[in-house]
Amino acid sequence: MLFTLLGTVCALSALLALPSLAGRLGGLAVPGITLGAGPVLWDGLLGHRQVTVRMLPLGVSTSTLPLPVRLLGPRLYLAHLAAFAATLAAGAGAAAAGGDGGFRFAVGLLPIYLLLVLGQARHPLTTGWVLFLMPFRSALLGRLTVHPAELAAGAALDRGDAARAAALLAARPAGTPDGLHGHRIRAGVALARGDYAQAAREAVAACEAVADPKAAVSVRMLLAAALTGAAESGELPAAEYLPRLRDTAARVREGHRAALPYFPLAAELALAEGRRDAAVRAARKAAGLAFNPFWRAQAECTHAAALASVGRTDEARAALERARTAMPALARIAVVAGRMELLVVTEARPVSP
Incomplete structure (x- = not known):
């Protein structure tokens, strides 16, 4: 039970961090990466990126900021849309081909992921905000670059x-x-x-x-x-x-x-x-x-x-x-x-x- 819970938390954190992989191609800078949760064990710079390692091994999180690049809105939208679609496709694939265990994991994980995406939609630069609200908040996006x-x-x-x-x-x-x-x-x-x-x-x-x-x-x-x-x-x-x-x-x-x-x-x-x-x-x-x-x-x-x-x-x-x-x-x-x-x-x- 504990390992299932830890696996779910780690998987959710990784899925929510997926858009940051697009980097500059998606109009994003990634100034910080945090591994785990709780008290800090180590922190330092890798290049210009702040990396923090915390005591509890509970997934990964990234801080992302939009860059003043051409076509920022479409690039940012496509980065989050690709991550969102890939997550849904991977979950559906696991449910279809992963046997009973894969089905239970996917069915348990995807609804939580969707709830998190929707629940965070009121906060700028989250996947929910980018997909559902950013098209109507272009002025705010400019102020966040x-x-x-x-x-x-x-x-x-x-x-x-x-x-x-x-x-x-x-x-x-x-x-x-x-x-x-x-x-x-x-x-x-x-x-x-x-x-x-x-x-x-x-x-x-x-x-x-x-x-x-x-x-x-x-x-x-x-x-x-x-x-x-x-x-x-x-x-x-x-x-x-x-x-x-x-x-x-x-x-x-x-x-x-x-x-x-x-x-x-x-x-x-x-x-x-x-x-x-x-x-x-x-x-x-x-x-x-x-x-x-x-x-x-x-x-x-x-x-x-x-x-x-x-x-x-x-x-x-x-x-x-x-x-x-x-x-x-x-x-x-x-x-x-x-x-x-x-x-x-x-x-x-x-x-x-």
């Missing part, structure tokens, strides 16, 4: 090199508009150097560039990090910080609740509300699940702040060292370290919702 220089800049930022990311972004041809990805990279660079007001402005601009809640989740996480940095540095009063952080968290839950454990937002909210032990647990989990060094450094900074708030100073310093290893030039590391030196631990008083 990524310039090759943005791909390289995004990879550098993900690896924790904000200076290189800024230089690569500046190398784009003159007049290249800042869509979702340009604003996202500018927000990350500003966040890295401690310009929290600029980071927040760029994150808001990125959210406005794309109306879809799921597509905007990553930049809402950047907005939350900018709010936290501004609060820690004294730029944002506590009376403004908590309501804005709660609003950001609510929008993330609306867009893609499953993404929350991978980012430090839940821990930052718990810490702001005085739920210190919950903040420690959430930050530790986010640091273990983080997609790349950029977010691992952010999560470890939040982890350090949460640990310091409960008097576990030595562990907090160790968390800051891990943040420094992940992203040495992150300005927030010095801010959190300075706050730790001034911190006097008092009894927590949780804030009511």
Whole structure:
């Protein structure tokens, strides 16, 4: 039973990733590949592609972005249509020629696959969206395209090199508009150097560039990090910080609740509300699940702040060292370290919702 379940999960993840095999021919860039699920065992770059290996062997997932190529819409549509048709044909073939076992597997797998395709149709760039909604959303597709220089800049930022990311972004041809990805990279660079007001402005601009809640989740996480940095540095009063952080968290839950454990937002909210032990647990989990060094450094900074708030100073310093290893030039590391030196631990008083 267990092996059947694992096989089904792995097969479904592989089927959903099939369109990415078309690559540039299908108008797609594939900046990231994840093998498995759960805590990160290893991550690194293969070429310009982020590869993450996780602890649980539960299939493969890819991140895909549309490129500004000629006939992007038709190429993207054909890539997803070919993957969809091949999946249905393979399932029908297995049911017809695979004996009793093949029939049961195909009959069990195909309905789940179809439900996933239809269920994800409201989210851009999924197979369901491309096949059923993209023909009516061409303007949104244009806002989601990524310039090759943005791909390289995004990879550098993900690896924790904000200076290189800024230089690569500046190398784009003159007049290249800042869509979702340009604003996202500018927000990350500003966040890295401690310009929290600029980071927040760029994150808001990125959210406005794309109306879809799921597509905007990553930049809402950047907005939350900018709010936290501004609060820690004294730029944002506590009376403004908590309501804005709660609003950001609510929008993330609306867009893609499953993404929350991978980012430090839940821990930052718990810490702001005085739920210190919950903040420690959430930050530790986010640091273990983080997609790349950029977010691992952010999560470890939040982890350090949460640990310091409960008097576990030595562990907090160790968390800051891990943040420094992940992203040495992150300005927030010095801010959190300075706050730790001034911190006097008092009894927590949780804030009511």
